[in-house]
Structure formats: structure tokens, C-alpha cells
Amino acid sequence: MKITRTEKWTLRPVADDRQALRDTITLYQRYVRALSSVCMAHWPNIGVLTGNDVIMMVEGLIHPTTNRPSVRYAYFQRVFYKFPSYLRRSAIMDAVGQVRSFLSRYDQWQTATDRRHKHERPPTFGVSNSFPSLYKGQCIKYADDLSFAEIKVYKNNDWVWLTVPIKKTGKRAADVSQKRASPLLVVRISKSRSLFRSNKQSP
Secondary structure, three states: OOOEEEEEEEEOOOHHHHHHHHHHHHHHHHHHHHHHHHHHHOHHHHOOOOHHHHHHHHHHHHOOOOOOOOOOOOHHHHHOOOOOHHHHHHHHHHHHHHHHHHHHHHHHHHHOOOOOOOOOOOOOOOOOOOOOEOOEOOOEEEOOOOOEEEEEEEEOOEEEEEEEEEEEOOOOOOOOOOEEOOOEEEEEOOOOEEEEEEEEEOO
16 A cells, blocks of 8 residues: 655745746646636546546547647647646646536536525536646756756746755655655745645555
């Protein structure tokens, strides 16, 4: 049985770098919202799939390749140019999860026999803000001593590697017996805080 523990690692970016982190998350969330509309429109085909099959299906609709130069939704390539592939796949799973959640709640509303009142309104489809998952080696690289991390961010209209000091790690950070999973990049604008939500799995 696997147990996943979540830790918060506080980052210490300078002001300019903090803005780049915010811009990265904002762009990611825009991407998820746009993807959710595509997923909703094609849900009869997407909803029955899982894992990599979901990613392949959605990418076939939005992401042109050499063997697939034309896609149905060219908007993504035009507006989100050079969007990193690993962030794209994270965004696809986020969008699919949010559509699935809404449709499940809507189905419960339709079939409910114990509503609080007969005029109870149905749930509305709105995409909540999500945060990008940073895949090791592709979106994040850690220093050996965990004093800093390099993060793939959107800055000056390009995707670049940004070195960000790690102010504080969790108590299990150095435990090599546990697998370090892909962290979520979270920026709390109201508190001007940047951090990782780092997940670790016990063997």
C-alpha cells in the first residue's frame, strides 16, 4: 500500500522572478480553462478513456505534429505557442478531472430525490484554479543540496529556466528511501508567497 505525504517547500524568488512564476501559473490556468471546453465538447469520446489514452485523444485535437500538421483546434498552437509538452499533459489531466467532477455533480443533481427544495438550481460549469505539476527533469531540476531549483517558466514571451532559491523544505526532503513525486507550483498572490507542494511516497 502506497502512502502519499504532502509537504510545503517555501521558495524565495526576487520580485521579478516572482512575477514570472505568477505569469506561468496564470497562463497554465488559461490553458486548462480552454481545454475544459474542448473536453466538454468531446466528452462522449474522452470520458470513457483513462491515463495516456486521454492525453493522446486530446492532443490529437489541439497539438499539431509533423505527422499531424492540421488539428481541429488550431487556437492552442496559435495562442499558447511553445507551451511545454509536460505542462500540456498536466493541463489535460486537470481539465479532464474538472469536467468529470462537474458532470458527476450534475448527474447527482438530476437523479437526486432528497433535494433541500424542489427549485434547487443545478451545478454550474466553472473551472476552478489549478496549479501546474512540475515533472522532474522536464519542468524542474533540483540542486543536490536542495538549496535551489531550476523551474521552467514563462518569461518575456518565452519559456526559460529560472533559478529560484528554496527557503525551506519539508522534514522528509532528504529521505532518499521515499520517492519524490512531481510538486505543484503554487503562488499565493495575496500573501506574496511562492512554494512547492511536494509529494513523497513511502515504498
